[in-house]
Every structure is written in C-alpha cells, then in structure tokens.
Amino acid sequence: MARAAGKTAVKPGDNVWVNVDVLMTHDVCGPGTIGVFKREFGQDAKVWDKNKIVIIPDHYIFTADSKSNRNVDILRDFVREQGLKYFYDVIDDPNGHWVFDAAKGPMKRQYGDSFAGVCHTALAAKGHTRPGEILLGTDSHTCMAGAFGEFATGIGNTDAGFVLGTGKLLLKVPETMRFRLEGKMQKGVMAKDIILHVIGDIGFDGATYRAMQFDGPGASSLNMDDRMTIANMAIEAGGKNGIFEPDQTTFDYVNERTKFNGTKTAYDPIFCDKDQRFFYDKTFDLTKLEPTVACHPNPGVRKLAKELGNIALDRAYIGSCTGGKSSDFFAFAQIVKGKKVKIDTFGVPATPEVIADLRAANVWQVLVDAGVQMSENPGCAACLGGPADTFGRMNKPMKCISATNRNFPGRMGHLESQVFLASPYTVAASALTGKITDPREYLS
Numbered sequence: 001m002a003r004a005a006g007k008t009a010v011k012p013g014d015n016v017w018v019n020v021d022v023l024m025t026h027d028v029c030g031p032g033t034i035g036v037f038k039r040e041f042g043q044d045a046k047v048w049d050k051n052k053i054v055i056i057p058d059h060y061i062f063t064a065d066s067k068s069n070r071n072v073d074i075l076r077d078f079v080r081e082q083g084l085k086y087f088y089d090v091i092d093d094p095n096g097h098w099v100f101d102a103a104k105g106p107m108k109r110q111y112g113d114s115f116a117g118v119c120h121t122a123l124a125a126k127g128h129t130r131p132g133e134i135l136l137g138t139d140s141h142t143c144m145a146g147a148f149g150e151f152a153t154g155i156g157n158t159d160a161g162f163v164l165g166t167g168k169l170l171l172k173v174p175e176t177m178r179f180r181l182e183g184k185m186q187k188g189v190m191a192k193d194i195i196l197h198v199i200g201d202i203g204f205d206g207a208t209y210r211a212m213q214f215d216g217p218g219a220s221s222l223n224m225d226d227r228m229t230i231a232n233m234a235i236e237a238g239g240k241n242g243i244f245e246p247d248q249t250t251f252d253y254v255n256e257r258t259k260f261n262g263t264k265t266a267y268d269p270i271f272c273d274k275d276q277r278f279f280y281d282k283t284f285d286l287t288k289l290e291p292t293v294a295c296h297p298n299p300g301v302r303k304l305a306k307e308l309g310n311i312a313l314d315r316a317y318i319g320s321c322t323g324g325k326s327s328d329f330f331a332f333a334q335i336v337k338g339k340k341v342k343i344d345t346f347g348v349p350a351t352p353e354v355i356a357d358l359r360a361a362n363v364w365q366v367l368v369d370a371g372v373q374m375s376e377n378p379g380c381a382a383c384l385g386g387p388a389d390t391f392g393r394m395n396k397p398m399k400c401i402s403a404t405n406r407n408f409p410g411r412m413g414h415l416e417s418q419v420f421l422a423s424p425y426t427v428a429a430s431a432l433t434g435k436i437t438d439p440r441e442y443l444s
Contacts (some may be wrong), residue, residue, distance in 0.1 A: 001151055001173055003270070004134045011176040011277070020052070021150075023132035023163050026119050027057035029138035029156075031074040036161025046080050049165035054086040054128050055079060056119040057098075061090055062110060062377045064102040065387035072098040086128070086263075088116035106391035109376040117378035120144040120321035124228065125351055127263035130254055131246035131280030132270045136163060140235045141321055141405065147227035148254060149246030149269055154235065174240040175279035177202075177212045181218030183287035188440035190331060191226035192323065192403065192423035195233045196292040198284065200302020208238035210279060214274065215245055218286045224253045225327040232322045233405050236299040245272050291438050293401075294421035297409050305426050308436035314398040316341065316431035317373075317412070318424055319348030320383040323403025326357040328424040332403075333363045335428035335442045336370040342434040346392035347374040348381040372431075385413045401430045 002010040004018035037129070039047065047053060055075050060068035072090055079087040080094055090098050092112035101110060116122035120141050123129050128425065129150035135142065138160045145152035163169050169340040185191075199206070212234045219227075227244050227407055234242030237332050244250070245268045258265045282365045318332050329349065347367055355376060358364040367374055375381065375391050382392035383404040394400060394413035400420070402412065405417035422430070425439035433441070 001134070001171065003132070004066045010173045012173050014209045015170055016173065016175045017168050017170050020132050020136055020163050020167050020169060021130070022052055022054060022128055022343055023160060024054045024056065024119060024123060024128070024133040024135070024137035024139070024142065025160055026055070026059055026267055027061065027071040029160065030055060031071050032157035033080050033160040034074065035293070035294040036158050038077045040161060040314060041165040044115060044167060046227065047084070050082055050084050053084050053164070054169070055084065056088045056116055056122050057090055057118065058117060058119045058122070059380045060386050060390070061379045061385065062100055062381070062391065063107050063387040065391050067388070068387060069098050069100060070407060072367050084248070084332040087114075088122060088126070089114045102389070106377060107373065107375050111377060115352060117349070117354070117363045118321045118324060120232065120326060120378055121350040124148070124224070125353055126143040127254070127258035130258070130264065130267035131250055132268045136160070136169065141232050143234045143239065143241045144228050144232035144233040144321055146234065146241050146243040147224060148250055149244060151241055151243070151302035153241045163224055172209070174209055176213050176276070177207055177280035178215065178282070179214045180281070180283040181214060181286055182216050182242070182283055182287045183218055184221065185289065188291050188425055188443050189286070189289050191229040193221060193289055193292045194284070194286065195230045196294050196299070196302060196421060197289055199233065199294065199299050200292070202237055204236060206299035207234065209240045212237065212239045212242045214242065216283070218284070219244060220247055221300050223327070225325045228325070229322055233299070236405060241336050257357065266367065291423065291426045291440065293426065293436060294407060296407060296418035296420065296436040299407060299421060305436055306438040307423065309437045311399065311420070313343055313401050313434055314428055315394065315400040316343055316345040316427050317382060317392055317400055317402040317404065318336060318427055319346070319381055320404040321350060321401055322405040323346055324350030324354065324378070324423055326354045327404060329354065329358055329363060329367070330361070332424040332428040333366045335425060336372070336432060337366050339432055343373045343431055343432040345431045346382065347372045348391065349378045351378050354378065358389045382410060382412050398417035401427050401436060403427045
C-alpha cells in the first residue's frame with residue numbers, strides 16, 4: 001500500500017490514496033458502477049486506463065430473468081464504447097445480446113469462447129493476479145487474490161465508479177492478524193477445513209477491517225488452489241483482505257498464466273518485513289485439524305463433521321470460487337467414485353478450464369455416474385441464490401451442505417433454508433449418506 005501510494009512506509013490507521021493496478025467488476029455491480037462513473041465524470045468520459053479494467057459476467061447469467069440478461073448487455077455496450085481490453089463475455093458477438101435459452105436448460109453449454117466463469121477464479125486463471133499489486137473488485141470475495149501476495153479487497157459501486165475515472169482510491173491501512181500454520185494436513189482434511197477452523201476460532205466478525213496474513217511452513221506447503229480457498233474466505237471473518245507471502249509456488253503459477261493468456265507479465269513482489277508487528281498472532285497446528293463444518297446461520301458456527309451425524313440433509317452442492325476449482329472436484333470424485341449419491345447433488349465448475357480438466361481426467365463421467373447433476377455452464381449459480389430458475393437454488397426450506405463460502409439465511413435461496421459449509425471431501429461423503437458425514441470414513 002505504501003508503494004502504491006508513493007510513500008516509503010505506511011502504518012495501520014493511515015488513510016492513503018493508492019494507485020490501482022486492476023479493477024474488476026461483474027454483471028451484478030458493473031451496471032451500477034458504470035452508472036456512477038457516467039453520472040460523476042460525464043456521459044462521454046473515458047476510463048483512466050482501458051488495460052487495467054477486467055469485466056467478468058458470472059453471477060446471474062444462466063437464467064431466463066430478462067433483467068439479469070440485460071445487465072450483461074450493459075457491460076458489453078460499455079466495453080465497446082470504452083475500448084476495454086479484458087471483457088470475458090458470455091457470447092462471442094460484440095454487437096449481440098445475451099438471451100438464456102430456457103428450453104435448453106442450465107446443464108447444457110450456453111456460452112461462447114470468451115466466457116471465463118466465476119470472476120475470482122477467472123482472474124487468477126487469466127493472469128490478472130500478480131504479486132505486489134493492488135487489485136480491487138466490486139465483490140466481497142475479491143480478497144481471494146491475496147493468495148498471490150497482493151492487496152486485494154472488495155469495494156462498492158461508488159468507489160469503483162471513482163476508480164474507473166481516476167485509477168485511485170482512498171484506503172485505510174488495516175491492522176494485521178497473523179495466522180501461522182505449522183504441520184501438515186492429515187487424511188480427510190482440506191484447505192477449506194483450515195479456514196473454517198480459523199473463522200470458528202475468531203468469529204465471523206473477528207477480523208473486521210483487518211488484514212489476515214497466513215504464513216509459516218504449513219502455509220508455504222500449500223498449493224495455489226489451497227491458498228485461494230483460504231484467502232477467499234477472509235471476508236467471512238470480516239477481514240479487509242487475506243494475504244500469503246509470495247514464493248516460488250506463486251511465481252510459477254503467475255508466470256504460466258500470464259504467458260499463456262498474454263496478460264501483463266511484469267510484477268514486483270513484496271515480502272514480509274522482518275520486524276512485523278501484529279494486532280493478533282496465533283499458531284495453528286494443521287496436524288490436529290479434523291474435517292470441519294460451519295453451521296447455520298453464519299460461517300463462525302464451527303463444529304466437527306463427526307459431531308453432526310444427526311443432521312439429515314436435502315441437498316449437496318459443490319462449486320463457486322471457493323469450491324469449484326479442478327482440485328475441489330477431484331477430491332469430491334475421490335469419495336464418490338463407484339458409489340451413488342443419496343440426495344440431490346449439484347456440481348457447478350468455476351471456469352471452462354475446470355470443465356476441460358474434469359473431462360480430460362474422466363472425472364466428469366465419474367461424477368455423473370455417481371448421480372451428481374453437473375452443469376456445463378460455469379458461474380456463481382446457487383452460491384448466492386439468484387433468480388428462481390438458477391441451477392441448484394433452494395426455492396423452499398431445505399438443508400444443504402455446500403463447498404461454497406457463505407451461509408447467512410437466504411444466501412442460497414429460500415430465507416428459511418439452512419446451509420452447512422464444508423470441504424469437498426465432507427460434502428461428497430455427506431451426499432452419499434444423506435446426513436453430515438466425516439469423510440475419513442470413505443478414505444483409505
């Protein structure tokens with residue numbers, strides 16, 4: 001933040017104007033952001049930098065709701081007007097209109113070659129997440145990019161409209177909470193269990209407007225998918241951002257993605273100061289963690305999966321930025337292979353690349369054979385409810401175990417539904433039994 005503000009140093013509580021490296025918006029907040037920009041800067045105003053704006057429709061896409069479809073058209077019109085470089089449209093025609101074909105349904109592919117899927121996963125996959133940068137997005141889970149050693153956080157439409165016009169934003173430097181990870185995850189435990197354990201430890205507001213820093217040998221041993229899962233849910237503890245120190249694992253991922261996609265390859269990583277001071281500092285031994293569940297009605301209600309076998313379920317769901325990556329589906333398939341799910345189970349890959357990975361490894365067929373309803377249309381889908389025809393949405397009171405990231409009342413649909421957050425392993429095991437189940441029962 002100091003470098004982005006042109007200062008030698010900053011301290012917690014300082015308010016600084018930072019230069020933004022990447023601004024991301026999507027179909028839910030993009031139209032509002034554009035409206036603010038045009039109102040404040042003029043109908044004919046130009047954005048501050050057409051190469052630093054990334055627009056990814058992903059939230060309310062595969063629905064027949066006309067207003068949702070219209071939102072994507074608003075984004076396309078703005079992109080064409082401004083000449084923006086990075087727009088991952090649902091359709092390939094730059095002058096076309098997006099209309100979801102309800103007759104074709106939500107499971108068969110309805111997108112073009114430019115579509116990228118869920119914004120946070122797509123940002124990384126397309127090479128827009130780089131160490132040492134400032135990334136802002138009109139979505140609370142923008143903090144997922146902190147996995148790459150950058151300051152990434154969600155902002156509102158008004159702030160984003162200001163960034164569109166100026167490339168700057170006034171931010172308060174957060175205090176830092178350190179979560180030192182030691183040891184290795186045991187059988188049946190995943191990165192999702194780590195972050196659910198942490199949130200359960202400090203509460204769903206325990207990190208309000210603070211940076212959550214994850215380090216230690218346990219953190220450096222994690223792959224990028226695992227780091228993204230953890231950083232993504234910093235906001236579930238009220239965090240301003242989550243962050244991992246960049247290392248060779250980070251650089252290898254970023255270098256591959258930027259080169260493959262032709263995005264900006266240069267970046268200047270920043271590493272931890274030796275004399276760091278923390279608002280909070282605690283060590284977590286990963287060897288002691290067990291499969292964990294966040295229970296209704298918020299992500300801080302932590303229980304062990306083995307304690308919840310009396311909770312019968314109506315539905316299981318795997319997908320979203322947090323739980324829709326290739327590694328998430330591979331883990332899920334490890335549990336259900338050769339078996340049949342007992343309850344309605346929905347699978348929504350985060351990006352088209354995930355679908356390709358699953359097909360190439362024959363995991364897609366494993367999941368289908370197990371009875372999982374797999375959608376070929378990557379997106380946020382039922383993670384945040386959406387219109388009534390959204391794939392996997394709970395339109396009546398139900399209990400669902402989900403690999404997603406948020407479980408406040410009404411999050412996945414009906415206000416009286418209940419969502420239990422868990423790892424792909426735990427979701428898969430629970431889908432097989434119809435009740436919350438410790439996945440270690442299915443792992444040999």
